[in-house]
Structure formats: structure tokens, C-alpha cells
Amino acid sequence: MKDNNEALPQLNELEIYVEASTSREGEIALFKGPGQDFELKMFKVRPLRPGEVLVKNVYTTICGSDLHTYCGLRNEPCPTVLGHEIVGEVLEIAPGHPGIDLRGRQLEVGDRITWTVFSSDPNSVNSLRGMPQKGDKLYKYGHVQASGHEVFHGGLATYCILQPDTGIIKLADTMPLPVAATLNCSVSTVAGALRMAGNIKGKTVLITGMGHLGITCAAMCREAGATWIGGADVSAKRLNDALSFGADEVFDMNADTDVLLRSIIASTGGKGADVVFDMSGAPDAMEFGIAGLGIGGCAIWVGAVFNTRPLQIDPERIIRSLITIRGIHNYNYEDFQYAFDFMDRNWQKYPFIEVVEKEFSLDEVEHAFVYAVAHKPLRVGIKF
Numbered sequence: 001m002k003d004n005n006e007a008l009p010q011l012n013e014l015e016i017y018v019e020a021s022t023s024r025e026g027e028i029a030l031f032k033g034p035g036q037d038f039e040l041k042m043f044k045v046r047p048l049r050p051g052e053v054l055v056k057n058v059y060t061t062i063c064g065s066d067l068h069t070y071c072g073l074r075n076e077p078c079p080t081v082l083g084h085e086i087v088g089e090v091l092e093i094a095p096g097h098p099g100i101d102l103r104g105r106q107l108e109v110g111d112r113i114t115w116t117v118f119s120s121d122p123n124s125v126n127s128l129r130g131m132p133q134k135g136d137k138l139y140k141y142g143h144v145q146a147s148g149h150e151v152f153h154g155g156l157a158t159y160c161i162l163q164p165d166t167g168i169i170k171l172a173d174t175m176p177l178p179v180a181a182t183l184n185c186s187v188s189t190v191a192g193a194l195r196m197a198g199n200i201k202g203k204t205v206l207i208t209g210m211g212h213l214g215i216t217c218a219a220m221c222r223e224a225g226a227t228w229i230g231g232a233d234v235s236a237k238r239l240n241d242a243l244s245f246g247a248d249e250v251f252d253m254n255a256d257t258d259v260l261l262r263s264i265i266a267s268t269g270g271k272g273a274d275v276v277f278d279m280s281g282a283p284d285a286m287e288f289g290i291a292g293l294g295i296g297g298c299a300i301w302v303g304a305v306f307n308t309r310p311l312q313i314d315p316e317r318i319i320r321s322l323i324t325i326r327g328i329h330n331y332n333y334e335d336f337q338y339a340f341d342f343m344d345r346n347w348q349k350y351p352f353i354e355v356v357e358k359e360f361s362l363d364e365v366e367h368a369f370v371y372a373v374a375h376k377p378l379r380v381g382i383k384f
């Protein structure tokens with residue numbers, strides 16, 4: 001008992017710790033709004049508060065939602081520090097932090113980690129309902145307004161300060177940084193989507209939108225035992241990617257919709273797909289997906305995290321075909337761990353090592369975004 005008591009920091013110790021905390025300086029790439037250049041600035045790292053962890057960012061991938069913000073398709077409070085698909089190295093663990101990752105492994109200074117895109121109050125109603133991404137006191141890395149000393153909360157910066165109740169996973173050095181960086185957004189979101197779909201084993205699956213979410217979904221469904229996986233997109237390059245990540249058949253959405261649907265029906269034994277995942281957010285793709293479902297089918301919508309036109313759905317078809325539609329935004333801690341386990345087992349089985357098509361330094365962040373918008377690679381990486 002005595003040892004336990006000694007391990008817990010007392011209030012006066014916390015105050016001393018905060019006072020004694022480091023006075024590091026780091027760079028941030030400040031995003032001031034769509035159409036404006038990033039501003040590179042040096043800031044002092046503020047002292048840690050109890051329960052926080054200071055991380056040195058080592059690799060960040062630029063996610064589709066970063067690009068949407070950059071292009072003005074979604075609004076974030078500006079100025080902000082974008083980037084939330086991050087791998088970092090532990091520099092300091094403040095008293096009050098449990099000192100372990102989600103799997104109970106001891107966290108040490110120098111450990112390579114990734115962490116949930118959010119933190120929230122674990123005792124809030126939504127957290128207790130299995131939706132911590134909608135919990136109280138929600139804090140999302142790469143989505144917080146930069147103000148005063150609160151600037152180290154995104155991936156486009158030298159450091160990131162992790163809030164208490166952030167889910168951390170310790171990474172092995174064997175997983176390459178460009179693979180590990182995508183774990184905490186795209187891969188975990190796909191894990192959440194599969195959870196929403198239920199058991200995939202023996203099912204036929206159609207995926208619309210073959211960006212990083214789509215190709216990861218194809219590989220995850222393959223590993224989960226899907227019997228047939230169709231991938232649909234408007235880009236020939238992405239359809240080609242889909243085949244490398246486990247899709248059996250691909251559908252060019254530029255073609256006539258009725259022809260495509262007939263082909264899907266034929267490939268699913270005349271029934272239509274059991275599950276359709278929409279990763280694109282395109283209304284046409286979501287409507288197409290519903291049309292491609294068979295009796296008892298389930299549509300999981302993931303991609304439309306921006307404003308779209310309302311969909312046209314025939315309610316009679318939803319009712320008579322016993323169709324379910326579900327949405328998933330972000331993921332919970334179990335999905336995050338599922339994503340890690342999946343990637344740990346499979347990053348060499350599928351070409352995940354190739355998803356980062358070009359790397360940049362933080363000083364080249366403007367070029368990184370311009371390149372990503374112009375060339376639509378699966379990911380660009382920022383290497384520190």
C-alpha cells in the first residue's frame with residue numbers, strides 16, 4: 001500500500017513538476033484559412049498539465065479531411081494546426097498519467113506511439129455508450145484553434161501535447177512510419193465501419209470510393225472473410241489500387257449506372273451485395289450503393305463528412321428489401337486496437353508501404369498540400 005501511495009503524485013509535487021517542466025521550442029505550420037499560405041512559426045512548448053504527455057512528432061500523413069479543410073470544403077476554427085494522422089516519440093509523461101498504453105504496456109520516454117484522434121471524458125454518457133468520439137470535453141488533434149500557448153495539438157508541428165484520456169498505442173519499430181501514421185484515422189475508421197456492418201465472413205461487399213479508406217476497407221474485408229469484394233470509383237488509378245488491396249472486381253463509375261448494377265447483381269449470384277461501404281461521400285455513389293444492395297443488405301456511410309446534396313432514396317425499396325443504413329464518424333478505442341492488430345498482421349501482405357506516394361519536410365508543407373490536391377495520391381507524408 002505504501003508503494004502505491006508513493007507512486008501517486010501529490011498536489012504540491014504536481015505544482016513543482018509543472019514549474020520545472022521543459023522550455024522547448026518547436027515549429028508549427030499555422031493554417032489561417034483556405035486560400036492562404038501556411039505560416040511557419042516557432043513557439044515555446046508550454047509546461048505540461050497533470051495527465052498530459054509531450055510527444056515529438058516524427059511522421060504525419062495528410063488525410064482527406066485535411067485536404068477538405070485546406071480547400072474550404074469544411075470549416076475548422078482558424079488559425080489551426082492541421083494533421084491528425086501522426087506517429088510520435090514520447091518525450092515527457094506528466095504526473096497523473098497512468099503511464100500505460102491502451103493495452104496496459106508501460107510507456108517510457110523514447111517510445112514510438114500513435115494515439116486516438118480524439119480525447120474525451122471517459123465517464124460521459126456517450127463514452128459509456130461506446131461512442132467516446134462523441135464524449136463530453138471532446139478534443140480532436142488537428143482540429144483545435146491555435147491560441148496563446150495552446151498551439152501544439154496537430155501533426156504539422158514539431159511537438160504534440162496529448163490530453164489526458166487520449167488512447168495511446170505503443171508501436172513496434174518494425175512497422176514503417178508511413179504505414180503507422182494512417183492507423184489513427186483512416187484505418188481505425190474502417191475498423192469502426194466493419195464493426196457497424198457486423199460479421200463480414202461469407203458476405204459480398206461493395207465499396208464506393210477507393211481512396212485510402214476504400215483500399216483499407218477492401219483489405220480488411222478480405223481478411224475478415226468476405227467472399228466477394230467490388231470496388232467502385234471514377235479514377236482508373238484508384239480502381240487499379242483497389243485490385244492490389246484485395247478487391248475481386250472493380251467498377252468504373254463513369255460508365256452507365258444500369259450496366260454497372262447488372263454487373264454487380266451478376267457477380268453476387270443474382271442477389272446484390274450484402275454490405276456496401278461508401279467511402280467517397282459522393283451522393284451519386286451512396287445512391288448507387290443502395291441500388292446495389294440485396295435483400296437484408298446493409299449500407300455503411302463513412303465518407304460524407306462534408307455538406308452534400310440530400311440523397312434520393314426510394315423508401316419502398318428500403319422497406320421491401322429490409323435494408324439498413326448506418327453512419328459512422330471516427331471510431332472508438334476497440335476499433336483503434338482492431339486497426340492496429342489488422343495492420344500489424346497485414347502491412348506486408350498488401351502494398352500499404354506504397355500509400356505515401358511523396359514525402360515532404362515541415363518547411364515544404366505548402367508544396368505537400370498543393371501536390372496532394374493536384375495529384376490525388378493515397379497519401380503524402382510529412383517527415384520530421
Ligand SMILES: [Zn+2]
Pocket residue numbers: 063064065066084085185186
Ligand atoms: Zn483523418
